[in-house]
Amino acid sequence: MTLRHDDAPALPEDVLLRVERLTMRFGGLTAVNDVSFDVRRGEITALIGPNGAGKTTVFNCITGFYKPTVGRLTLQSGNGRFLLERLRDHQISRTAGVARTFQNIRLFGGMTVLENLLVAQHAPLMKASGFTLLGVLGIGGFGAAEKAAIDKAKAWLERIDLIDRADDPAADLPYGDQRRLEIARAMCTDPALLCLDEPAAGLNPRESLELNALLRSIRDRDGTALLLIEHDMSVVMEISDHVIVLDYGKTISDGAPRAVREDPRVIAAYLGVEDEEVDEVEREIEEAAS
Ligand SMILES: Nc1ncnc2c1ncn2[C@@H]1O[C@H](COP(=O)(O)OP(=O)(O)OP(=O)(O)O)[C@@H](O)[C@H]1O
Numbered sequence: 001m002t003l004r005h006d007d008a009p010a011l012p013e014d015v016l017l018r019v020e021r022l023t024m025r026f027g028g029l030t031a032v033n034d035v036s037f038d039v040r041r042g043e044i045t046a047l048i049g050p051n052g053a054g055k056t057t058v059f060n061c062i063t064g065f066y067k068p069t070v071g072r073l074t075l076q077s078g079n080g081r082f083l084l085e086r087l088r089d090h091q092i093s094r095t096a097g098v099a100r101t102f103q104n105i106r107l108f109g110g111m112t113v114l115e116n117l118l119v120a121q122h123a124p125l126m127k128a129s130g131f132t133l134l135g136v137l138g139i140g141g142f143g144a145a146e147k148a149a150i151d152k153a154k155a156w157l158e159r160i161d162l163i164d165r166a167d168d169p170a171a172d173l174p175y176g177d178q179r180r181l182e183i184a185r186a187m188c189t190d191p192a193l194l195c196l197d198e199p200a201a202g203l204n205p206r207e208s209l210e211l212n213a214l215l216r217s218i219r220d221r222d223g224t225a226l227l228l229i230e231h232d233m234s235v236v237m238e239i240s241d242h243v244i245v246l247d248y249g250k251t252i253s254d255g256a257p258r259a260v261r262e263d264p265r266v267i268a269a270y271l272g273v274e275d276e277e278v279d280e281v282e283r284e285i286e287e288a289a290s
Helices: 055-062 089-094 113-119 122-129 142-159 175-187 205-222 233-239 257-261 264-271 275-289
Strands: 015-026 029-040 044-048 070-077 080-083 098-101 193-197 225-229 242-247 250-255
Touching (some): 029 055, 044 055, 055 070, 055 193, 055 225, 089 098, 142 175, 175 193, 233 275, 242 264, 250 257
Parallel strands (some): 098 193
Antiparallel strands (some): 015 029
């Protein structure tokens, strides 16, 4: 059975994912209301907005955790053209090439740092084994695939500067290192699109800078497009090429970071948050501008 959808519309060359008229209702609540945007190749796209705006719901529709009530999600990668709303979540990750991380870190804490990166490559390894015991015991391509998996894991550990911690339990790493390991784990699946849910949450300023460098290098070296939900405006303004702002489930702004930052609808939406958050948002906007 082919999972490609030849009836999906062809996208312009520079567009990896096109979200069209996405709507998600939970009973009487419309969490996402007629949202459309593009994620372009070679770019970091940020999805921002006040709490409850619908950002995570959009992510959950793209990654197959939810089936959209209405809408078309076309992804055109090297593997073909896919309508994500027709795929199961594992097909979206393995076949369409969409990887994600979550708001709370979901590493295997008891496994070593290296093992976490090997587990991510389980699917190609099993394929190389031919799904047989003989295959796993080394007849056929399994040995070569296993070596390739270890080489890839090591290369990522070098890149995120954790090669010296390869044999330590992942849970022993500082928080910022765990975040970068989680991103490396997602990258071990060679995704066309990497979706990150609040990657900078809980990071100190130094860890935040390291994260920015990693995300830029993924865009520039690996050619993976990134879509991130982020509340930290300094991260958003620093690294994004394209920003989409949601408020009450609707798109209120879509454009380059500078234009979005100055958009009165965006300022009003953020100033509409709880009183205690206003100072923080204003300070972040000022910092990003300086
Ligand atoms: N599974 C669900 N069932 C019912 N309502 C939901 C469900 N998931 C989300 N919602 C509601 O949908 C709305 C949008 O939530 P969502 O989590 O997508 O917002 P968000 O922008 O990611 O918020 P935050 O920044 O706080 O994470 C909220 O009103 C939320 O309560």
